[in-house]
Every structure is written in C-alpha cells, then in structure tokens.
Amino acid sequence: MSHSHTVFKQPLSKKVRVEVVYETSPVFAKEELSLIVRFKNVLLPTFDDFDIRRNGSDSGSTQDVASITTTKEDAKAESWFGTRLSMQFSSAKRLLMQREIETIEDEDLSETILLGYIQLFGNLSLNEEIMNPEPFEAVQKKAIVGGRMAGITGLEVSRAPKPFFSSRDELANRNNVATSEFLQGNIIPLFSSPQSLLFTEITLHPGETRSFHFKTALPQDIPPTYHGGAVDVSYQVIVGSLDALLVRKSLFFPFKLHPWLDRWGNQPQYTLMDPIIVVRDEATITEIKSHRKPSFKALHKNSATETESQAELERKTEFLAQLKKLDSRRQSISEVHPNGTHLTVRESIFLLADNLAVGDVQNTEVAGLSPQIGRSQRKFKISRKSVPIATVTLGKAVVKLGEDIQVFVDFSKDTPVWKTSGLVVSLCLMEDIRSVYLADPSSSSPTASQQNKTCVDSVALNTLDCQQAAAVVHVPLAATSQFQSDVVDVSWKLEFEFVLLSLEKDGSVYKLARDDSNGTLFVDSGDLSGFMLNVAVPITVLPSDQELVGVVFED
Template structure:
C-alpha cells in the first residue's frame, strides 16, 4: 500500500499564464522495522492539467463528441487519460509530464516530486453557471505493474485577464542593472513580471473615476438622478451608488438594486431559438425612500464569482438591475408645526392606500478578475487531495 498526496504550493486560484506548482508525495505507511519484503513498487506516475466542460442538455445543443474512449480501463492498459470517468468534454489539456518510473519505497520511506506547468492563456475562466460549467483540475496518474491506473485529481480555479498574453518584456528591463547579492532565476523573474503586470493592468482599469449621472424618469415625469463614479470593477470590490430624489417631480416610494450576472448561450449553440437568458443575483439592496432626498447603497462583488468573459459557447456579463415603485400622485411632505413645543401630543399617520407605478432599469457594468492570492484566501477549493494505491 502506498499513500499518494498532492498539494498546490500557492493556494488554489491562478491567473491564466501563471505557473502552477504542485508537490506530489508518495509514502509507504508501514513501520520501518517491517521486513524488506514489504517494499512497495510503482511502475510510473504522470501529471497533466485539463479543463472539463459541462453543459445542460436542455439549454445547450452540442455536436456529437468525437471522443470514443471508454471509461472502463483494462488492467494491462498503460494509456494515461486524465479525464477518464469525468462528465462532459475535455476542451483543454497540457502535455503530460512523467514524474518518475520504477519507484521503490521501503517501509516508512517517502519521496516527493515537484510538478510545474504554465497555465494556458487561451482557455476559458473557471465558471459554474446555470447552463455551462468550466472546471479545471490537475490529474496525477499512478500505476502498479499489471494493475489499473489510479487517478488523483486536485481542482483549482483559473481567472483570465485579457491583455496578459500580448505582454512582452520591455527591452530596457533586459539591460537594467541587477543586484549582485540577490540570486533570482530567470523563470522567477518572468513570473514576477507577469504578476506585476496583471496588478498594473487591473489598477489602471479599475482606478479611473469619472462621474456618471443618469436621470431616472417614467411616463409621468422625473423621479430623480442616480450617480456612480465608475463602471469597471474587480471581483471583491464594493459598488457604491447614490440617489438624489430632491429634484424629482414623481415621489419614489421604494427602490431595489440587484447585482446580477447574465449568462447567454451563443445563438449557434442554443437548444431552441430565442431561449431566455439566465440571470443570477449575487447581492441586493432594498430601501423605502418616501420623503428621502438623498440615499446611497453599497453592493459587494463576491470573490468567489467569475469575472465577465465570452467564449464560442457562452458569454457572461454583469449588470445593476433597478426596480422602482413610484406614486401616481404628488405627496405632501409632513413637517412639524412651527412655534414653541406644545404639550398636546400629535400623531402622524401615513396613507393606507396609494396608487403606484413600477418600472425597472438595467445598467451594464464591467467586472474584471482580481489578485489570485486575494481570491485564494476565501476560496473553498482545498487545493490538495490524496489517495491510497
């Protein structure tokens, strides 16, 4: 018996184009005083990254799969298929890498191997929607002689930032003076530059602030104005907006703001023409605002959510969905009586019935990925797994 464990070194969230590093440890759990006949042997082990695509059959029409490989494996078969037994289609995979061949472990002995692979930049981000799912996994295959291959899978999450794949190292960096007292490998320098570039691109795109004013009105007149200071955000940020109802002609009784994603299947893959778009609500704020001049709201973008993206099958967009309830008649603001306070108590009562109108409005926004280390801090993906052979 051999215990195999795999653990990602830097959390379970990565940017496309970043290197993924994993330590694979194999251990013979028998005590060291066991006989030499208790040594364990493994023929080989390989590792590979793949992205699995799942689609709802009632919403997505896919062409027949060309993959005719069976999920059942013969004992003497040595072909490493990382997505064997998985649902859906494998749409992306890296070349397999051999970790070792002919490994022998004595009782109590363990060995650790390092696996490193750069994540492809042309793949989709991790996404779990109502109609489509993109799931990334690192699969490690191990086999004893004349035994079936055992698969160990480690799930992780991928964020895609457009523009990274077009990045080229500036020429002045190649001739810049370096610190002779610091030893840094060339690969580590490139990875650091990639992470720094991603941070710069995100900061440049999301730190620009400009006042966006929108007039809110219906068929009866102006209700108020809405103000937001930017339209591009990172996941994990808060969306802050303010309302000004003091200049409106129509009283607003209540408003609801929802942060939503719009999952749209591309027309060529729709199960039926004109099928509805799927919406998911991630945060909402509701407030009664009669006689309110100014008010505001703050909606957090969950770190576990996917940024906006588009593939040949599905597109994901973000929006703010507003719903307003307005009065059909102008209401009079109640104010306390003038003069010195009276000993007689007074009571103010709201109207029992009121004729109202309702209308909605959608404001598109753009949501980008964030620093993968920040997303890893709240990720529910364990980034490690183990099995016994």
C-alpha cells in the first residue's frame, strides 16, 4: 500500500533545489523525526535535446526551402520576395538558437557545495499587543551565539536597542503567521539541536540528485506547535550550506509537533522560559545510494537489525492482542498494561479516546506530569436559580483533533417560568495567560490571568417548540490539543447560549387572535421579555492519532 508524505521544496540557488520529505506528519515529541533531504540540480542533464533542436532546425529549414523550390508550380505560385523573406526568417531563427546554445554551453552547469548540514530549531513568538516581551529578553540574549540566534545563519541579530532578526519575515511566512508584525523581532528560542553534517564537498551535475536520510529522537518535554492569539510556537528543520564562494545560506522547513502523552493520558507541563538546548549530536545520517526514488520502508528494512525487527514485531503483536481484549471485555488501562508496556503516542491516544473506560485513568498520576483526562463528564444539567433549563449530553467525553463532537440537548419540562426559543452551540479554544507576562497587567491581580477566546465552530438552532435538539461541531485537524505551560494554558470548551423567554405573564408565548367556525388562530404575544443564559462546559481534546495526507509545498 502506498504511503503519502509531506514534501517541502525550496530553491538553494539558480541551479540547485532542496527538497525535504517528512516520513510522518505531524510528529510526536519523544519519538523520532525521520526525513529525507534531497539536493537536486534542476538544470537540463544534457545538450542532446539542444543538438536535436539545432540539427532539426537546419534540416527543417532546408526542407522548407526545398519544398518551396521542388516543383515549378509552387515556385511560380510564390513570388521571389516571399521566398527570400522566408529564408531570411529561417536564417535568423538558426542564428538566435545557436547564440542561445553557445551562451548556455559557456556557463558551468554543475554546482559545488562545500558542506551541508541540518539542524532543528523551535521558537516562541509574541504578540506584543497582548504579551510583554521584557520577561523574555534574558532568555533571548542567552541564545545569541556569534551575533545569530542559536548560531543559525539567517537569524542575524542587529545591534539596535530592540533586537531585530533579518529573517523574521521569512520565518513568519514559514510559520503560517498572518502578518510579520506579529513577531515584532521577538523570536524566543524554545529548542535547538546541534548541527549535523550531511556531507562535505559534493558536485551536482545537471539532473543529478543527492539524497540523505536524517533521523533523530525528539525530547519529551518540548511544547507542541501552536498558533494562538497571544503566542506562537513553531518548529523548523534548517538545512544549511556553504557554496564554493564561501557564502552560507539557510533554508527553513516547518514541521508540526504534537505533544507527548503517556498511556494514562498524562503529559509534561511545559516551561517556555527555559529553552531546551541539545548539545550532543545523536542524529543518524545515511546517504541514499540507490538510483531509484528512495522509500522510508526500504530505508528501515536496510537499517534495522534482526533484534530490532523482532522487538517491533512483538510490540505490534502485543498491541493487537490488547485491542482484542478491550473489544471483548472493555478492560481498564491498568488491567491491559500491568507490566508497563511501551506504546507509541499514537497507540496511547487510540486507546484513550476510543477504547478505554476513563474511570481508571484519572487515578493514575505520574510525578512531573500533568493529567489531561480528569473526571471527563458527558452529561451536564443546566439550571438558573435552581430552576432546571436543560440537560446536555456529549457523544464523547474525549475527542481528537479532526473529529466531530455530537451534542444532545433535552429541555426540561418542569420549567414554568422560562422557555428556550433558541440555542447557539460554539466550540472555543481558550488561552489563559499568566498576568506577569501581559503587556498591561495593571488591570489584573498578581495571581490572575487573562483569558482569550477563539471560537472555531458554532451551530445556531431554533428550539421554540422543541423538547430535544441535536448539534454537531467540528474540531479542526490543524488546531492544537490542550496543554499547560508556565506562560499560557490552552484548553477547549463548549459554550451554550440559551435564548430564554419569560412566561410569567400567562405562561405562553402565543395569544389567541381568533377562534370561530373557520378555525383557531394564534399570534405571538408581541412584547415578550427574555434574556440570554451563557454556559460553558470543558471538553478534553487530544492530538489526532492519524497521519496527514501527502502535501507538497513549493516556493
């Protein structure tokens, strides 16, 4: 079965293009980031086609002239002026093409690259309308090496009072930030790996491609990719090079990171003020010698040892056996994994979201980790001043990115004073920002936080004569699951906006207009009084356990 991958393409020079192919997208923290880097000379491989065009033009022109003078009838039919003009055009065409070929032949179509390297970089960007950059300046200055952020070519720092990075606009585009003003020069490092050498001194001839497989394990406690209203967390694969003129260049290729979760639904509480700088290079780099288009399956098959393959087979066999047990007996996670079996994050999410009774999960806490699945509740009773309004039931207590949330509402029959005439159901992403990092914290107490809300989907319902209602809202696949950090907490909520009408006058929203032999006619009361009741309930949103379909991004 074919597998789709996410591919990014960028020009390194007029002759060479760099392609980065991610094996999986998104990638999870604590797991391996695996990708292929291709350096390709995009110029024509040979001049045979030009020679054919040149020879063809000559023969074609001769054939044209011959066809003009082959028969006496044709020669008589065409004037000497037309024949001379046609021959002049043919000669001019041949001369122009010959000059073009000579120009191309004079150029050196090959390109030499003295060295190539790869590096990982994660950064935090601030919206200064909301966030105060001053607490982050110390972190920013520590990461400046040789006048560059984390020593990365392309992220040069100016000597201005407020540091400015020469590539911030490019980095903003790579990170899918709407406007470059969002960055305001404040690129705070979160994660950096050492430079891993891909090659030294290669020469790419026209049409030639050199491919390298890069693989490295990511830290467990790096925060996920996140694009919010106050902060932006992004990750890049940086491919750097040094050409024959000793000119350095860096290309930025974004990748999406999902947070690590253990088998009980716990994940780290991230520290954005303390960047993770990896000093030891533990990446594995292999040049792909095959002339065929390389596949990750073949790479893993060639590199895996017999012991590793057997261990992987045993792990998959055990995982399938656990799924079978869950389907038959719906056991809890502690019963399924008594010996602490190591699962991938995708497998843990699959079990947590689809197959587990989460009652046991909330009691399994791990030191240093933050539980994501607490008392996940599916049913909520809504009331006002002890008067029941409705009962809300969710289809799932735990959902994943890219899934739908089914909402069922039963309106109370025992409400003599209010009637629900309308309902709006909204799915909202919540940002809770610590007050110490706010641009204007004067309005908040030292322990308070500012909450930003972004509604990603909503449904409006007419419920005037309804006893029950149902709605479906969608969790965007491109969004970020919930997480906690020392700067901002990200969570999800379902908001319900009930439109309540007062029935205290006569207990009805209608009044009798006519009642005769032709029938009975009711009209609205006209001067109904009502109000809005806003209620929010939390919902657990985990990363998706599915890979994205293949996408190609080309500059």
